Amino acid sequence: MTRRYQPGDHLAIGRIFHEAVHQLASNDYTPDQLLAWSNGDIDFGSWQQRCGRKRPFVKELDGRAVGFMELDPDGHIDCTYVDPAYARRGVMSEIMAAVKREARAKGIAKLFAEVSITARPFFARHGFRHVRDNEVHVRGETLTNFIMECHLEESGSPFRG
Numbered sequence: 012m013t014r015r016y017q018p019g020d021h022l023a024i025g026r027i028f029h030e031a032v033h034q035l036a037s038n039d040y041t042p043d044q045l046l047a048w049s050n051g052d053i054d055f056g057s058w059q060q061r062c063g064r065k066r067p068f069v070k071e072l073d074g075r076a077v078g079f080m081e082l083d084p085d086g087h088i089d090c091t092y093v094d095p096a097y098a099r100r101g102v103m104s105e106i107m108a109a110v111k112r113e114a115r116a117k118g119i120a121k122l123f124a125e126v127s128i129t130a131r132p133f134f135a136r137h138g139f140r141h142v143r144d145n146e147v148h149v150r151g152e153t154l155t156n157f158i159m160e161c162h163l164e165e166s167g168s169p170f171r172g
């Protein structure tokens with residue numbers, strides 16, 4: 012089931028963020044870059060505040076959150092992370108379908124994101140095109156990512172993911 016954030020999800024979400032970075036993105040970024048991205052000191056209070064504000068889409072399996080994606084009102088897709096124990100099982104594809112449905116229902120014509128090297132094939136698979144290379148500067152490290160976008164009218168009928 013994909014649903015919106017519920018109070019308490021932030022505990023799983025904070026953990027998923029850190030584990031996804033260090034286990035799923037570790038072939039694409041250096042150890043120093045991974046530590047700059049997520050240093051392991053998970054600030055659950057700040058995740059609680061962020062989640063209350065952004066109300067991410069959450070996939071729940073076996074009674075717990077296993078992946079989440081944030082959709083901003085302007086079509087910007089922000090955090091997109093899956094629990095490594097559930098990777099490559101279609102979790103994020105199901106969440107993406109829900110996000111696209113919501114975006115269409117709200118009249119958002121274009122989705123866009125700063126996509127990691129790791130996530131690029133996933134976004135490409137879901138109809139996102141590479142716009143340009145990008146750099147993020149965080150805690151003294153520079154991480155490469157890509158601006159990608161998806162025009163919803165081009166990416167399938169309103170009834171498809």
Ligand SMILES: CC(C)(COP(=O)(O)OP(=O)(O)OC[C@H]1O[C@@H](n2cnc3c(N)ncnc32)[C@H](O)[C@@H]1OP(=O)(O)O)[C@@H](O)C(=O)NCCC(=O)NCCS
Pocket residue numbers: 031032035036078090091092093094097098099100101102103104105125126127128129130132133134136
């Ligand atoms: C990117 C990410 C969210 C994908 O989540 P997921 O639930 O594993 O994705 P899905 O199972 O729905 O994948 C759907 C398709 O996307 C593509 N895909 C997903 N992960 C991929 C990978 N690591 N390498 C190549 N293709 C990939 C494949 O086509 C896949 O279909 P397949 O498994 O039948 O081949 C997850 O790998 C992740 O959390 N990565 C680390 C954190 C990160 O970089 N987040 C993005 C920040 S922008």
